[in-house]
Amino acid sequence: MSYPTLIFTPGEPAGIGPDLILKVAQQPLEAAVVVCADKNMLRERAELLNLPVTFHKYEKGQKVPKHEAGHLWVEHLPVCEPVTAGELTVANGHYVVDCLKRASDGNLAGEFDAIVTGPVHKGVINQAGVAFSGHTEFLAHEADCNDVVMMLATEGLRVALVTTHIPLAYVSKAITKERLTNILTILHNDLTNKFGEVQPKILVCGLNPHAGESGHLGHEEIDTIAPVIETLNAGGMNLHGPYPADTIFQPKYLDDASAVVAMYHDQGLPVLKYKGFGQAVNITLGLPYIRTSVDHGTALDLAGTGNINDGSCRLAIQTAIDMANASYYE
Numbered sequence: 001m002s003y004p005t006l007i008f009t010p011g012e013p014a015g016i017g018p019d020l021i022l023k024v025a026q027q028p029l030e031a032a033v034v035v036c037a038d039k040n041m042l043r044e045r046a047e048l049l050n051l052p053v054t055f056h057k058y059e060k061g062q063k064v065p066k067h068e069a070g071h072l073w074v075e076h077l078p079v080c081e082p083v084t085a086g087e088l089t090v091a092n093g094h095y096v097v098d099c100l101k102r103a104s105d106g107n108l109a110g111e112f113d114a115i116v117t118g119p120v121h122k123g124v125i126n127q128a129g130v131a132f133s134g135h136t137e138f139l140a141h142e143a144d145c146n147d148v149v150m151m152l153a154t155e156g157l158r159v160a161l162v163t164t165h166i167p168l169a170y171v172s173k174a175i176t177k178e179r180l181t182n183i184l185t186i187l188h189n190d191l192t193n194k195f196g197e198v199q200p201k202i203l204v205c206g207l208n209p210h211a212g213e214s215g216h217l218g219h220e221e222i223d224t225i226a227p228v229i230e231t232l233n234a235g236g237m238n239l240h241g242p243y244p245a246d247t248i249f250q251p252k253y254l255d256d257a258s259a260v261v262a263m264y265h266d267q268g269l270p271v272l273k274y275k276g277f278g279q280a281v282n283i284t285l286g287l288p289y290i291r292t293s294v295d296h297g298t299a300l301d302l303a304g305t306g307n308i309n310d311g312s313c314r315l316a317i318q319t320a321i322d323m324a325n326a327s328y329y330e
């Protein structure tokens, strides 16, 4: 029986990413897992957390066995400075990005079937001198993709974003007809082809309060969002809106919807996280490979304590496995 091979990047070494994979590794998985990280940092964290793990060296291109409880296959990339759980070190910003680059290259080359990412600290990477706004943007750039879609999903709700990690002051200008068309097209196609939705019903938020109140509270709905919806529906999509974001998130609208599209990060994600924090997965649509991630950040306050919820990490791994298995039959 075949199984997919995932590469896991724990992200910020001082955060809970290493703790998550060490904890998840205590149970079997229906996939092989290669962790791209500093092996000594992982060993020290496992000792701190009192988690029994046997580490194996991963050699590029090697066939890794299906994950067994208590074993981890590691591609060693050394940190620049020793790591203390909970304490950021600017010098390790480059290490975090190098791990992501390795995972991206491996997926683009077909060495792995998916990337699952742990949380990074965007601030410390920038402090290290690397312009970095998020995994989504970094992986899109590495894969030469103009537009990808950040979609977070929990039981009963999927939220996709038109803009991701940009200052609020830039959001309006970033919502062009072209970008919105691309985001909605990627979302429609992936919901259909990768998530088995038939004619997915997609609810689209407006940008302004009360979706612009017929132009009295803003014009993006009239000038950009409604015309794009109309054009794409004429081509066969099932898009609805623009709706006021403060009222669309209620069961009578959501129950038969496949996804909600929010115009910006904090319009949609607080709702998603209120509903399912710790039980949600972040999926990047539109990349040439599968990428999933946790729904939370580095939680520096909890690193090395063992007092963490690994539910989102498990879901991110399971979603990557399910998507990889489904793609074998495409």
Ligand SMILES: NC(=O)C1=CN([C@@H]2O[C@H](COP(=O)(O)OP(=O)(O)OC[C@H]3O[C@@H](n4cnc5c(N)ncnc54)[C@H](O)[C@@H]3O)[C@@H](O)[C@H]2O)C=CC1
Binding pocket: 011, 016, 118, 119, 120, 121, 122, 123, 135, 293, 294, 295, 296, 297, 298, 299, 300, 301, 302, 307, 308, 309, 310
């Ligand atoms: N996927 C990623 O790489 C993400 C990275 N971040 C980054 O994380 C850093 C910290 O961001 P914050 O806003 O503080 O969010 P955070 O998610 O790290 O922490 C928010 C609160 O949730 C708790 N928490 C987070 N994950 C938890 C878990 N698995 N189990 C138990 N409690 C948990 C934390 O202890 C804290 O109280 C920022 O630099 C941000 O950019 C944030 C979200 C996603």
Ligand SMILES: NCC(=O)COP(=O)(O)O
Binding pocket: 133, 134, 135, 136, 137, 269, 282, 293
């Ligand atoms: N709120 C989601 C988030 O910030 C994670 O983004 P990314 O690093 O996966 O692009």
